[in-house]
Amino acid sequence: MISFESDYNNGCHEAILRRLVETNDDRATGYGLDDYCAAARDKVRQACGKPEADVYFLVGGTQTNATVIDAMLQSYQGVLSVETGHINVHESGAIEFGGHKVLALPSHDGRMDAGELNQWLHDFYADPTFDHMVFPGMVYITFATEMGTIYTRAQLQAISDTCRKYDLPLFIDGARLGYGLMAEGCDITLEQLADMCDVFYLGGTKCGAYCGEAVVFPRNNAPAHFFTIIKQHGALMAKGRLLGIQFDVLMQDDLYFKIARHAVRQAMRLREAFVARGYEMYSDSPTNQQFVLLDQETIKRLAEDFVFEQWFPVGDKMNCRFVTSWATRTEDVDALISAL
Amino acid sequence: MISFESDYNNGCHEAILRRLVETNDDRATGYGLDDYCAAARDKVRQACGKPEADVYFLVGGTQTNATVIDAMLQSYQGVLSVETGHINVHESGAIEFGGHKVLALPSHDGRMDAGELNQWLHDFYADPTFDHMVFPGMVYITFATEMGTIYTRAQLQAISDTCRKYDLPLFIDGARLGYGLMAEGCDITLEQLADMCDVFYLGGTKCGAYCGEAVVFPRNNAPAHFFTIIKQHGALMAKGRLLGIQFDVLMQDDLYFKIARHAVRQAMRLREAFVARGYEMYSDSPTNQQFVLLDQETIKRLAEDFVFEQWFPVGDKMNCRFVTSWATRTEDVDALISAL
């Protein structure tokens, strides 16, 4: 069986594994205060072009979202997200557990529309009863989105401008940031993205690491005592070196983006083959997640040799997801293409 | 420098590392639904003699405490712990973040006293205003305690009996369970411990793993939808295999306890040397953490070659902590003993 099930069903990149083996006998202080983390932080800062950035390493995505959002919101504020945003659907209410409402906007293939955001904010403050409501406290978007789509630079800039107009921090969930920035046609650099937002993370779990998300506050703007807030959320790893080592390797020689580029390239090959064979794509994704409508017969046939997820029915077909990753081999994609 | 700083300043046990390397290219479903986790769960059940136990793998201790406690308490209940309990001191308020009060009892070198617990519960229900107060909802103890001490079987049984008398679940934080059960003079087996409580965990982070705590509900008594509660707490690892693989190795051929026994043996050598040299021990710990009162001159001298923590002043001396682990080598202890 060849798996296109997800981008987190393998171990870790071999360079990381090698480094884990090499460093295993070293002794290091806990809680992210070790030299590996320090080195990784520097490399993250350099990759973003933000020498003054605050960088923290957390373990997983939901945890990171909840911790960052709780840390940046006041108690009477909620977070704006599109309806399909991960925090609004697939985090078991972790944001509400922390006391905050997710204020949902329409999703456009996973993207937020700056115009709609602006209108929502205008309407909120125009409503005479607004102080009986949940205040908007920050804006959350994903890059790449849950639907595999990305924002153009102009779209992201428009969201960023709207946020600044209303003095709202912009938080970019980068669980798949590598695949997003390396997407076909992406016109945004990491540095530009860091300029446009107030906090984001470089996702490790789905981009080559065993676990780990690198949270970046680009302008030395981490909330006060963010370390303690991480601890309070159960998100402080005792052996923080595990995260530091992984990001130190990923940030070395552009590895993080190289492996993302590889995954995207394989996804594009797959998409071209689907389209060439006449399959209908559910969305036009330029990233490592491809969504295609398949009939039951095709699903059955492909499922004999390949693993993939069936998301939800669309008409009489099923929207199926095929995911590539840094670990997807060219021959895996060849095999799937042959089987179409 | 030779480090006695903590039991989580190394990588992981070499057997785990080997297995991580061997399995790295396998594909596995996420979120703990993989075969490694299944195998590890079986081994945990077997080690506890509880074939029907529910077993979950979480990442770290604070996270595990908060998740288990939130899952088992009703909203109007708090958790009873000794004042020095980890949840009451060193978790940045993670329990309160979840909405629950820590109801503090006196600490006896880190231990709760069953008689005092019984009295507290009696007094609570005798107080005519008790329904204006926080109800006791569960009892939390650590084994080994933060002070390195353990409970005798009789002491633990008495606490267990009191809990059952008042229909309170008993939760044993086993972040250092290996060192506790392998302590000098410990008369409790893992199976007996599982019998006496309602939930406990086998700590991995401090006992050989890179990360991971194995939560055990011994009698198929996990709270409903505990999986979702884990997710809500940001404690669900996407690549759950990382936890499964580690515990699969640790639970193989009694490795978990073998390495704990080694650490305790080294700690006992250290304690004997301290005592023989006339140093005053702060507590009489039979586990891998040794607390000794040192004067500034001795501290200065030892600190040239050894790493250890200074906890707090006691009179004109300092209470210093020396910790051994599975990774402590005999020659490390030899060197320290020579330097005393």
Place this chain on the structure above:
Amino acid sequence: MISFESDYNNGCHEAILRRLVETNDDRATGYGLDDYCAAARDKVRQACGKPEADVYFLVGGTQTNATVIDAMLQSYQGVLSVETGHINVHESGAIEFGGHKVLALPSHDGRMDAGELNQWLHDFYADPTFDHMVFPGMVYITFATEMGTIYTRAQLQAISDTCRKYDLPLFIDGARLGYGLMAEGCDITLEQLADMCDVFYLGGTKCGAYCGEAVVFPRNNAPAHFFTIIKQHGALMAKGRLLGIQFDVLMQDDLYFKIARHAVRQAMRLREAFVARGYEMYSDSPTNQQFVLLDQETIKRLAEDFVFEQWFPVGDKMNCRFVTSWATRTEDVDALISAL
């Protein structure tokens, strides 16, 4: 100025005031344990035809919603409500403050549709990722709704049936229950309503009292230690007699419903006049809140003598709300009708 601004801009019904004066010098135990509360509870039970009902008096609506919902949900559950539901819009996130998500369904003039509820629940459990999501834990509806509409008996029964099919408690926010049950064309009795739900409240604040909401668990089904949960939410009135006395009066000789009937009658007169004069109604409300579209000129003219709220623009007109209450005099409505 004659006010149609709201149904909570007056003092209290004169019969209540009289009773407050008569009882002022009596001494009574606090916290709702007094004889006035006991008598009021009995009358509520009798009015509902539920001799075994648990009855609690809280102070206000948002407080009651938050307390009841928190008490009945497990930590991993959310509450289903229509988008326009009070808890989803105008309670400043009180439900999320308690850790729970409001799961929003479409609003049909303020009403939930049983078919859509059923479909939502079906889809939830059909989604293979449902245990990464917030579980539905109860259903919340308002009667009358925020739009002034009510449910027919058949509609409410269908919602009730769906809740029971999925084992979900049904909670009816009755902040305006009097006006709802006395609405033109309402075919539901209080007893039937109590049969169909698991908890509801008789709103006092908007129906004749100075403050107070009577929460009813019809079948002796209050959550364990609900008294303590009320206290924890800051919702336990020290001088609970203030609530008991008010409900004792309101429940005497059907006063609660008599005054609601009066308010509805006045509202119907108003609606007829609006329609007769050719004004377009925003919704077809059979209760004490009337929504009508007015142009700026008319608003300006009426605002010289009458107080009313401008809700939001609809096309080039404004949706305006006129509210009657037990305190609205026939001559007030006469005056407004003449001015139309």
Place this chain on the structure above:
Amino acid sequence: MISFESDYNNGCHEAILRRLVETNDDRATGYGLDDYCAAARDKVRQACGKPEADVYFLVGGTQTNATVIDAMLQSYQGVLSVETGHINVHESGAIEFGGHKVLALPSHDGRMDAGELNQWLHDFYADPTFDHMVFPGMVYITFATEMGTIYTRAQLQAISDTCRKYDLPLFIDGARLGYGLMAEGCDITLEQLADMCDVFYLGGTKCGAYCGEAVVFPRNNAPAHFFTIIKQHGALMAKGRLLGIQFDVLMQDDLYFKIARHAVRQAMRLREAFVARGYEMYSDSPTNQQFVLLDQETIKRLAEDFVFEQWFPVGDKMNCRFVTSWATRTEDVDALISAL
């Protein structure tokens, strides 16, 4: 039966009742935006000598404590209180429900000691692990305390100075502020108290009102959007006029303090009589709560004609509480004195 059970077992002061009757037919905007509240706010400001103070009216004490504390703490902070503080004992965990730990200091007859507070804060920041702990975020004291005691001006100033040294807001729970400031020997004025703290409240429920607590931020220092935070806590009264009217009356012509002075005077008569008869007082309270040790025979005898609370056993006696209030009549005290 003559009751000394509590200071909240009567109705309200007759002047309030009269005003409620007079104003009952007026129409007023909701949520505290009415003219009665505005007038009451002005009078509170004047009484405190703080023309720029922010004043809010809430319903009850626990609610007020939870709302103020949540509003002023960051998520990683807790509140310092003595062990016997109301928030630590008798609020069913309302503070923890909001996510915050109560950090308990020793109680000295209900009072906090400035020296111990200072030491605690010094030790906290001296502890190398402090960022794994709950940060102190504010100091909470009661005036008068739960034991009936008060602070001298020097004691309160010392606490205030310590708070400012550590940049911690000081919150004074004034549920019984009237009785405290009018206590025998009290050397603090309301204006001085307002100078020394950052927020306090004038308790109405126990000092003549049916309900209501007037929260004062003396230097225009209310947290941003405190109105919305009140709403989120379910603490915003729809008919806010009920609170405004009551405080408008209480603050008129010094009524609030006059009635407190009366209650204290009666309590002093009672205390003198107890002492003269040779009874042992549990504490030396100069306020309206008197604690005296009685044997079972005396309790039995007095309980035939008088209502009072038995708090807890002290040796073979019972600590009994006798409370006076504005409603206590001279002849009630005469009768009790005769019966001693």
